[in-house]
Amino acid sequence: MSAIDPTAHLTAEQIEELGRELDAIRDEVMSSRGEKDAAYIRKVISVQRKLELASRGVLLFSIFPPAWLVGTAGLSVAKILENMEIGHNVLHGQWDWMRDPKIHSTTWEWDHVSPAEQWKHSHNELHHTYTNVIGKDNDLGYGIMRVDEDQKWHPMHLGQPLWNFINACFFEYGIAAYDLELGKNLHKRRRKNPEFRARARAVGRKIRGQVLKDYVIHPLLSGPSFLTTLAATFTANLVRNLWSHSVIMCGHFPEGVQVFERRSIKGETRGQWYLRQMMGSANISGSKLMHIMTGNLSHQIEHHLFPDLPSNRYAEVAVKVRALFEKYELEYVTGSMPKQVFSAWHKVFRLSLPNKKPKTKTPARDKELVAA
Amino acid sequence: MTSAALRSRAWKLLELVTTPLLPSDYLDLVSPLRAGADLRGRIEAVHKETADAATIVIRPGRGWRGHTAGQYIRIGVDVDGVRLWRAYSVTSPSNRTDGRITITVKAIPDGKVSNHLVRKVKPGTVIQLDQACGEFVLPKTKPAKVLYLTAGSGITPVMGMLRDTELADAVMVHSAPRQEDVIFRNDLHDLVADEKLRLVELHTDTHGMLDVARLHELVPDWAERETWACGPTGLLDAAEQHWAEHDLADRLHTERFRPSVVVAGDGGEVTFSTTGKTVDADGATPLLDVGEEAGVLMPSGCRMGICFGCVTPLRAGAVRDLRTGEITEAEPGVLIQTCVSAAAGPCDIER
Numbered sequence: 001m002s003a004i005d006p007t008a009h010l011t012a013e014q015i016e017e018l019g020r021e022l023d024a025i026r027d028e029v030m031s032s033r034g035e036k037d038a039a040y041i042r043k044v045i046s047v048q049r050k051l052e053l054a055s056r057g058v059l060l061f062s063i064f065p066p067a068w069l070v071g072t073a074g075l076s077v078a079k080i081l082e083n084m085e086i087g088h089n090v091l092h093g094q095w096d097w098m099r100d101p102k103i104h105s106t107t108w109e110w111d112h113v114s115p116a117e118q119w120k121h122s123h124n125e126l127h128h129t130y131t132n133v134i135g136k137d138n139d140l141g142y143g144i145m146r147v148d149e150d151q152k153w154h155p156m157h158l159g160q161p162l163w164n165f166i167n168a169c170f171f172e173y174g175i176a177a178y179d180l181e182l183g184k185n186l187h188k189r190r191r192k193n194p195e196f197r198a199r200a201r202a203v204g205r206k207i208r209g210q211v212l213k214d215y216v217i218h219p220l221l222s223g224p225s226f227l228t229t230l231a232a233t234f235t236a237n238l239v240r241n242l243w244s245h246s247v248i249m250c251g252h253f254p255e256g257v258q259v260f261e262r263r264s265i266k267g268e269t270r271g272q273w274y275l276r277q278m279m280g281s282a283n284i285s286g287s288k289l290m291h292i293m294t295g296n297l298s299h300q301i302e303h304h305l306f307p308d309l310p311s312n313r314y315a316e317v318a319v320k321v322r323a324l325f326e327k328y329e330l331e332y333v334t335g336s337m338p339k340q341v342f343s344a345w346h347k348v349f350r351l352s353l354p355n356k357k358p359k360t361k362t363p364a365r366d367k368e369l370v371a372a
Numbered sequence: 373m374t375s376a377a378l379r380s381r382a383w384k385l386l387e388l389v390t391t392p393l394l395p396s397d398y399l400d401l402v403s404p405l406r407a408g409a410d411l412r413g414r415i416e417a418v419h420k421e422t423a424d425a426a427t428i429v430i431r432p433g434r435g436w437r438g439h440t441a442g443q444y445i446r447i448g449v450d451v452d453g454v455r456l457w458r459a460y461s462v463t464s465p466s467n468r469t470d471g472r473i474t475i476t477v478k479a480i481p482d483g484k485v486s487n488h489l490v491r492k493v494k495p496g497t498v499i500q501l502d503q504a505c506g507e508f509v510l511p512k513t514k515p516a517k518v519l520y521l522t523a524g525s526g527i528t529p530v531m532g533m534l535r536d537t538e539l540a541d542a543v544m545v546h547s548a549p550r551q552e553d554v555i556f557r558n559d560l561h562d563l564v565a566d567e568k569l570r571l572v573e574l575h576t577d578t579h580g581m582l583d584v585a586r587l588h589e590l591v592p593d594w595a596e597r598e599t600w601a602c603g604p605t606g607l608l609d610a611a612e613q614h615w616a617e618h619d620l621a622d623r624l625h626t627e628r629f630r631p632s633v634v635v636a637g638d639g640g641e642v643t644f645s646t647t648g649k650t651v652d653a654d655g656a657t658p659l660l661d662v663g664e665e666a667g668v669l670m671p672s673g674c675r676m677g678i679c680f681g682c683v684t685p686l687r688a689g690a691v692r693d694l695r696t697g698e699i700t701e702a703e704p705g706v707l708i709q710t711c712v713s714a715a716a717g718p719c720d721i722e723r
Binding site for chain 2 (some may be wrong): 033036037038039046056067092093097099102105110111123124128200212218221235273
């Protein structure tokens with residue numbers, strides 16, 4: 001939908017060939033999953049649980065500043081690992097092949113106010129199927145922001161840097177709200193829909209459990225450290241929210257990432273779907289630790305191409321995927337975390353102001369549709 | 373308040389702290405065999421029996437309720453990262469004092485679990501266990517005369533019985549390809565030396581296959597004996613026929629290791645067991661579509677195999693992955709993506 005379609009030079013045949021090459025990359029990893037991969041996820045889960053327990057233990061004495069610092073830092077890291085490298089990826093079904101009922105997308109519940117069941121629907125089905133399609137993918141601006149020059153400007157968008165910052169601080173609640181499709185469902189008539197009410201109750205139960213754990217029970221167990229532990233768990237949740245929000249902004253918001261019109265995905269082929277994922281995602285470069293802390297969403301492009309591949313294998317896949325970008329002369333959007341975060345925020349600020357309507361060059365496959 | 377009620381209160385409080393996980397998720401990290409945990413076992417040793425058979429010594433978790441000689445256990449072993457479940461007879465006596473149990477496994481060609489257990493598994497490995505079960509056991513009142521009719525690895529449940537219960541008059545007819553293939557051969561000959569067992573040992577490489585119709589030549593009083601038979605399907609089918617022909621079917625007890633053979637073909641009859649519907653499906657239509665057309669409430673998502681919104685237990689039969697052609701066979705715990713799987717023969721979907 002940008003002024004120049006960066007895929008215009010590809011023929012329909014090339015796009016299908018690209019699809020076949022990506023299928024081959026996927027098959028190669030799928031058929032080589034094994035003991036090492038299983039050991040990896042079990043190790044991460046074990047480390048995460050021990051780190052969380054130890055940090056919460058230290059926080060029982062959070063009245064002492066060094067204990068507060070160590071405990072808060074540990075709990076923040078544990079919460080990030082739990083949501084990103086473990087929760088997100090387990091809920092994607094990346095580890096279902098192990099047939100371990102304790103590490104399975106259908107049984108997993110995560111440290112997050114949105115119940116796994118609802119998140120799987122809005123994230124795995126809607127976001128991953130309709131990636132970056134305006135009006136279909138709620139991840140695009142979360143319904144509160146303008147993310148493309150072509151979207152109509154409204155005075156409400158002037159505040160979008162602020163909305164985005166508030167959303168970042170309370171990100172897990174923002175996600176719960178949009179998994180519930182609150183914006184749409186708060187209309188009077190829809191509010192009484194029994195299905196919506198059941199889902200809202202499930203979110204309510206999940207929030208109650210999370211709040212009770214982090215803000216009541218754990219501080220109470222800390223006795224004289226009640227207030228400092230409360231501050232610690234709040235801080236850890238805040239750090240986790242800011243971090244995951246940043247990682248996710250880097251995945252689809254930086255400059256160079258394409259968005260798509262509803263009609264452009266009509267009758268989309270497998271190859272075209274792959275191409276949309278390639279053009280609609282961006283990576284973060286960095287160290288191995290960085291990749292783990294982002295839940296390997298630093299390999300967002302590879303994750304969007306193959307959402308059910310075990311996360312520890314994205315790094316090796318990225319080398320092959322990048323070679324395909326070069327072969328087909330496509331732009332592989334990537335950069336360091338600060339650079340990508342800045343780029344995404346820059347876009348949020350820029351689009352908060354109205355702009356001249358760009359001259360849209362219709363993408364190749366739209367032309368065919370128009371002609372047909 | 374009773375101590376049990378107090379414990380349950382304390383446990384509830386713990387659950388509030390560990391939510392959304394359970395306290396056991398943390399305890400499992402340090403103490404997988406504790407009381408109250410899912411039943412597991414730790415492999416403590418692997419002893420070679422023959423070139424392709426080994427006895428696995430397992431220390432079961434605290435929840436283990438014991439077994440009766442002749443019964444089997446199901447074990448869940450991670451092979452190449454994938455949990456696979458198989459059943460094996462317990463070969464240790466039920467009164468073993470150190471609380472350990474043993475199973476004896478023969479590696480079969482292409483057998484993922486059996487080869488893993490015989491050749492690869494390391495002591496220290498934790499495996500999943502189920503409580504012992506099976507009806508292939510001796511009755512409470514010891515029969516006066518017994519015949520054990522076994523072949524190959526079919527000896528395993530009978531070895532459990534021999535080690536457990538001493539009988540006044542026991543005869544065993546056992547066949548294996550060669551002398552060196554006879555599992556527990558030394559144990560058997562020790563029993564013979566102690567006059568606790570009369571053994572007829574046959575080697576099929578030299579003697580040919582055991583012909584059940586000529587059993588009377590080996591054991592003249594076979595018809596008077598309560599018989600326990602375990603071995604390949606061919607042997608058991610022949611035995612059942614032979615005993616039935618002599619109107620002695622109630623004297624024969626058999627144990628089969630492989631009750632059903634999965635036929636992976638193109639398409640087949642699909643049963644949705646929860647809903648109670650059965651329809652014919654071809655080998656190209658996703659089971660999700662098949663179910664929906666039959667009016668079964670199927671969970672669904674992306675319909676292209678990426679979101680795992682449609683995964684459903686496969687209770688029986690086989691399905692083919694429409695993307696790779698890979699066949700998945702039913703086993704406990706096997707879930708399939710219905711949107712990219714088609715019937716590969718008759719199958720049963722839990723919806």
